[in-house]
Amino acid sequence: MARVGFALWFGLAALVRMQAQPAAQAAAPLAARISSLLPPRATVSLEFQNLTALAPAESSSFRSALEAELRTAGVEIAPATQPESRLRVVISENPRGLLFVAEATTKDVRQIAMLPWNAPAPAEAKPRIRIVQKPVFEQAEPALDFLLSDSDSQLLVLSATRIAAFRLTGGKWISTGQASLTPTRPLPRDPRGRLEMAAGDLRAYLPGTTCSGAASPSLRLTCAPGSEAWPLSPRDPALQVRWTADRNTLEADGLRGAFYNAAAGLFASADGKIENRASEPIVGAEKWGSDLAGIENPCGSTPLVIATLSGDAAASDQIQVYEIVNGQATPASEALSLPGPVTALWPAETAGQATLVIRNSKTGNYAASRLGLACAD
């Protein structure tokens, strides 16, 4: 499924800066610097070293490209027996990215050339079967929630400081407006929020602040202090929840404690347990994390929940679909590995879908996608 590009606006500078430049593209400029250190038509021996986690294939590709570029520049690469000059090329790195270092030694004269290069993007984990993941956008700023409308050609993105509107044009999201949010309280360090559209009314729910307005004809919002209640799932108006001010948890009338999320009568409580409304632990949910979302079952009538899986994971996270039968949770899909921790998981405004935002651990960008389910057979 094709990834839809995110157009130029906030955060893009950071995004662009972090875009990968394939290492092989560094060959030409590095060869130019190296050849400037060597006598014309020099014969060199080449020693090559990779001090980074750059994949062997990419390292090898870079070396081949460099050798070709050096030959083009008139440098002859010969075996290490009595060359005119010795050349050592090292792929190194520092906090800013890759650093190519060339050390040319002619007789007893040692010269150094360096070329800083952006680090390559990490390879993304590919989703497995059953859970269908459709990437929607990616941005540097934390995305708390988003809404798609008009056959998925209109996008509203809730961030910590604004709501931004986009239209899909030529495969890219083009900005059509934005409205600043002025939370009356600082958002929690684990920022969360929910976006809701009903009968033309647009509402954003943030811990301690509720904003209301409209998306058309122009995007406008007014924020007021207080955590108003909202339906956790558009298809389950019975469970009205509200944010705990200054915290990353939810509350609901009739429930005794705060919780992170809820679905199908199950609650991810603030003390780390998955419980039902009577605070009884759910068998089979012991490995769940603190985010879950209900989703319609395309292959039957059993309630399904998409849940994050718990654990101390730096670079990845996992989600998995569970069936809820007689108060017990049973895996209904393979776990889907994600290249970063889940920062938002909500039921989507469209039946059969869920909203997922992760923070890519290596790039730091927030990647938003829609999750759907497909029957395995």
Add this chain to the structure above:
Amino acid sequence: MRLRAWAWLALTSLPPLVVWPATRPRYGGTLAVDLSAAFNTLDPAELPAMLSPSIAETLVRINARGEIEPCLAVSWQREAEGKRWRFSLRPRVVFHDGETLNALNTGPLLLAVLKKTYPDVTVTSGGQTIVIQSERALPDLLPQLADSRAAIVRKTETNGLIGTGPFRVASWEPNRRLTLAAFEDYWGGRPFLDSVVINMGPARATADLFDIPFAAARRILPETVRIWSSQPRELLALIASDVQPAAWQALALAIDRAPLVNVLAQRRGEAAFGLLPQWLSGYAFLFQSSPDAARARQLVAPLRLAALTLAYPSNDSFARTVADRIALNARDAGINLQPAPAANGNVRLIRWQLGSADAATELARLAAMLGTSDRAAALDLAKPETLYEAERAMLDSNRILPLLYLPSLYGLAPRVHIRETSPKASALTPRLENLWVDP
């Protein structure tokens, strides 16, 4: 409880940024911290690096990529060829005592700090805008403003440190205990912890978080303790005060760094041949060399050297073991180097901490420490050769001889979790505001 020697640390330690639980962080609780080094002032520049930015913030800060990023200033413009800088302050920031941060109360604080570095500087304040101006260009202004010495803080008779950070000082007993409380109105979101109690003195392994200084004696830790390790950040080096260049070069050839790393530092550090560690410069391997005692003896033979003193910090058992080892290497080269716990000697063993991930700033700090600031006048991170050449020149000056780079190590109790918000988050110390604890 089963105990183990800390030689086992290598198997259990965590690199920076590794703890990201899939469970969301929980609010509440008190974190008990033990720090082995006592401090008797709340001056942000004197506080341990783990504490200072959690209480006192600066206009800008340096992230783990070595980039300047906004903090109390949200944006800035460089004007008039770097002679004038215009900063926009972050709105809706309040000090711990409730006073709003604005240009009028920030300007005088900044001026007092900047005057020490730039005597002719002026600071103009209006609304949320501060203009810093000088007769000469201020190319290093941003790193200066990111330094904890430029923290925007006030003090009163009853409160020695009023900052804008995520924690406020709740109580303070110099050299004994500092208690911090969550600042509910912190602009970046209230910290997860309710409070942090920092006890100074010998660190107990029963604390939630404690530093693990490198020491001569091995430390016994409970098996459940995890280790947070920073990138190598502390340089141990020899400084020449009164040594002939040939003798210095002989000493450089005689020193074998492998035992320093493998035995004394228990493989927790890395051999230092350059001034900046490899992770920070990316080119430190270019300085690498092998010990050559025979060549060292050749250099020493014609010199008729008198005995030299190697001064190391008193009460520093690790420095003493390093000094003893260096003396052994020196003796093999025919140099009589006598370790002594003293402030001055022909040779001094120093410990130097990196303050940030900005290679240019750190090299400039080192150059200033060595009294060779001119060497660091034209550093440009976009041109790493400028850093390499400056570092090469500083090493060739026969003033400093790098030995070893050590990481900062902290023990974490099982109930402590770290929620790092970005790969750009600090790789040098854990941030208190990103810690949370199980109930």
